[in-house]
Amino acid sequence: MKILVCISSVPDTTSKINFTADKSAFDKNGIQWVINPYDEFALTKAIKLQESQGATVTIATVGDAAAEAVMRKALAIGANDAIRVNAEPQDSITVAKELAKIVEEGGYDLVLCGKESIDYNGAAVPAMIAQLLNKPFVNACVGLEVNGAEATAVREIEGGKETLSVKLPAVIAGQKGMVEEKDLIIPNMRGIMSARTKPLTVKEPTETDVKVSAVSFDAVPARAQVKLVSADNLDELVRLLHEEAKVI
């Protein structure tokens, strides 16, 4: 079985988000980059399938050379090889088209992604890949088993869970639950050393039909100073919520 895991390189979850002086772009100064946390669940699931079913795991990223540090980490976690499309991601459709092309050329049985990236939060690329390939799609996946040409996926629905039988090839977008947080793989020294020699292919982009552009960015405005209420005077808190904030 051939698995492709699509990953993006994103600012560490603790990063303070700043923009360039003209507000037209994200300011990358001083940012630590990590594998998008949702993608890490997908990657770990793929490595588990590699161990249990002898699958091969390829990771794919659309990004400039700076993304390679994060890709080497994914290789250290256990992916067999990597493909980088040499382009700064523009919008979800250009990224999805590049990734769909990789899937078509490589004949993958299963495409795993995180359900969204924590930077641009498009939550669009996995579903777009599925539509471009005309394959089944499962979003918000919290459980996955593969049995030959079929997978059983569990997805979150409102107020519960739904179990689906999915014919492969398919595109599945995961989140926590696909594997547990405690099962995420931390690369060991052997993994880090072997990652240096694993193949990382660089392809030039072919897709240029950008559909959405960023005009400007703004930080979320700060809240006014907190109003502290004494623990002995909860009547005042109830009054403030009722009369001032008008939320109860």
Added chain:
Amino acid sequence: MSIFVYTENISGAYKKAALEAVSYAKTVADMSGTDVVAVSINPTDAADVLYKYGASKVVTLKSDALKNFNPKAYAEALATVVDGVVVFPHSTDASSVAPMLAVIKNASLLTNVVSAPVAVSPFEAKRKSFSGKAFMDAKAHGENVVVTISQNSFGIKENPVAGSEEVKEVSVSTEGLTVVNQEKSSGKLDLKEAEVVVSAGRGMKGPENWGMIEELANVLGAATACSKPVSDIGWRPHSEHVGQTGKAIAPNLYVAVGISGAIQHLAGVNSSKTIVVINNDAEAPFFKSADYGVVGDAFQIIPALTEKIKALKGH
């Protein structure tokens, strides 16, 4: 051309997020000098519900094949009717369909939109980015645009119009995806739709203490949520985790009990209109991002607060 809106339903009943999407579509239609066409798949609610929020036409798609949710089949069914600007809620299901429809229609896709458009031609609107830590003003290229509205961000606005309904049978393939089983916990409020959310963290010391959180939630008509460490330890289900890698929510009132307020937690909740923080550590960073705060022992404050709210609501 009309503005189209996908009105998502759960077991046939229109979701609150669907009414919010109609309200949004009406605003766009007014800006463009046109009307709103709502498209639904197998609803049981009457079309009148949607006229109230500004849809002057409701197209009801009927299909046995679409009884269960299948994003690809839903996108293909919608594509037979919609064109131009199409509005969706940013719920899990609707936001799975929207990107697929955007591909079919060769449309620009703007997701997680939080306010009325800056312009409609070309379409330009503010959307959430960096997990709620920032906003991005995004501009579509071309006239075909699919937009998803971040839940609870725009609000529901009544705008009654006279309407008519058209029922259409559709036939699409659902090959490759079969629902085997559904497990639903009945009577629970949907976290992303809830207008009030009561959330708790490690300060609750153990899952056995959640009864008081649920009771407070109950008197407030609120959904319950938790911080990431709490769902990681297994005190509460993952589906209740709010934050950067959990659910992003925007209720009118968010009450955080025993949560210190790590930057990743704030990312998922800072779109809440009013934030109340209850914590025994006066130095908890969450107080800096709260509107109201109480420093003290949650085990005394929560039951007392519950009683006072009960009294206010005349229980």
